[in-house]
Amino acid sequence: MKRLKMGLIGAGGIAENRHIPAYHALSEQVEITAVQDVNLVRAKEVAEKYAIPNVFEDYLELLNHVDAVTICTPNKFHETIAVAALNQGVHVLCEKPMAMNADEGKRMLEAAEANNKRLMIGYHYRFVDSVMLAKESMPEVGTPIVTRVQALRQRKVPGWGVFINKDLQGGGSLIDWGCHLLDTALWLVAPSKPTEVNAQTYQCLSKQPDQVNEWGSYDHEALDVDDHVSAYIRFDNGSTLLFECSWAANIKADKTHISIAGENGGVNVFPYEFYQPKYQRMMETKTKTTGDQEEAALLQAKNFIDACFGKDTLKSNPKDALLVTKVIDAIYESSEKGKSIFID
Incomplete structure (x- = not known):
């Protein structure tokens, strides 16, 4: 069975405490193949701790090696990273909120629709x-x-x-x-x-x-x-x-x-x-x-993975997140x- 190649952008607490455990629990469907953080030392620590094979300092380089990314950065960078990933044909699960404002959120939604890729915002409640x-x-x-x-x-x-x-x-x-x-x-x-x-x-x-x-x-x-x-x-x-x-x-x-x-x-x-x-x-x-x-984090991850494979629709869709x-x-x-x- 093909596994979704997942990249983590941002190696802070939300990545380590919510997303990594969920993806490891779903290891038959997804594999974390790369991690990126502007703090390269932190990225290497997380990679070593969780046996993630590839570490990058530049998220644009990471995009060449994955099917999907999970964005765990400060809100200021959500739009830029998400749009770049979607335009490169990479699915995106972005931590909440969607963006700094609705204009940024609209550009994220437009990129997802233009490239026919999944964009999910992490409203796990x-x-x-x-x-x-x-x-x-x-x-x-x-x-x-x-x-x-x-x-x-x-x-x-x-x-x-x-x-x-x-x-x-x-x-x-x-x-x-x-x-x-x-x-x-x-x-x-x-x-x-x-x-x-x-x-x-x-x-x-x-x-x-x-x-x-x-x-x-x-x-x-x-x-x-x-x-x-x-x-x-x-x-x-x-x-x-x-x-x-x-x-x-x-x-x-x-x-x-x-x-x-x-x-x-x-x-x-x-x-x-x-x-x-x-x-x-x-x-x-x-x-x-x-x-x-x-x-809830596990169910969110599974819904996203299934949606990337065309087996489900997103329960947290980007139009709702934009609202x-x-x-x-x-x-x-x-x-x-x-x-x-x-x-x-």
């Missing part, structure tokens, strides 16, 4: 057990009325890498963490489409000296990204989404929440619960689901301009 069950439940929920999303962390600014650097990442808590649940919620309520966004971003707690922060120390003076975001989003069918995300909230505990109240029923995603009026009373259905992130980026752009623009932003 779509593969979490309770999320997939919620998606199956949506016909019984009916037309959404109000969706609530919270991606809140109690004092957990990522103190490593380049997460607090706007030039390299494009944003903070929204573009790094909130985007996962935003994508999940938009997927669940589809085909409803967001049309208007009113939002406010904050950069407050993370700028204070003498930080209380579970995820390592960082230079609070150098931080130039959002640490808390709230948004009110309207859809084309009149429904709304109440959104909030944070790296550094003064709250009791972390909170990961998506719930959808619809015309015929309601669903809570974490944990999965379904609510429906029946027999003249409100009925509540619960079932066991997992929130296993490793399992998420458009909403992110609108949130930042709304906060900057102090008014609602309309999405075409």
Whole structure:
């Protein structure tokens, strides 16, 4: 059986902790044949640790030796690398978010379509057990009325890498963490489409000296990204989404929440619960689901590999990812301009 030749572009934590384990678990379908990083020492360390035969300092050279790549670089480089790979006939799995902005995302999508290659963005929450069950439940929920999303962390600014650097990442808590649940919620309520966004971003707690922060120390003076975001989003069918995300909230505990109240029923995603009026009373259905992130990463990798071989369609497709980026752009623009932003 032919195996997909996979190259890793970027040899940081997300490559080592999420993608390499998933590809090794699927070794009958895929082989990691190359790794590239601008830090060549780091690339060689990862190659030696995981028996990856080829190491490159230039990703353009790597593209000549693979069928597909997984992009694990800072967000600033997603578009350039993805477009180059797609134009060379190489499939692309790119870590979230899609790009720094929607214009970059459009160019990625256009390159994928022009070259008939797969482009997947790593919104792996779509593969979490309770999320997939919620998606199956949506016909019984009916037309959404109000969706609530919270991606809140109690004092957990990522103190490593380049997460607090706007030039390299494009944003903070929204573009790094909130985007996962935003994508999940938009997927669940589809085909409803967001049309208007009113939002406010904050950069407050993370700028204070003498930080209380579970995820390592960082230079609070150098931080130039959002640490808390709230948004009110309207859809084309009149429904709304109440959104909030944070790296550094003064709250009791972390909170990961998506719930959808619809015309015929309601669903809570974490944990999965379904609510429906029946027999003249409100009925509540619960079932066991997992929130296993490793399992979700494995299912994401398998879906991508199968799609590259023409055996499946992408569960996280680039058009959906581009819509998420458009909403992110609108949130930042709304906060900057102090008014609602309309999405075409």
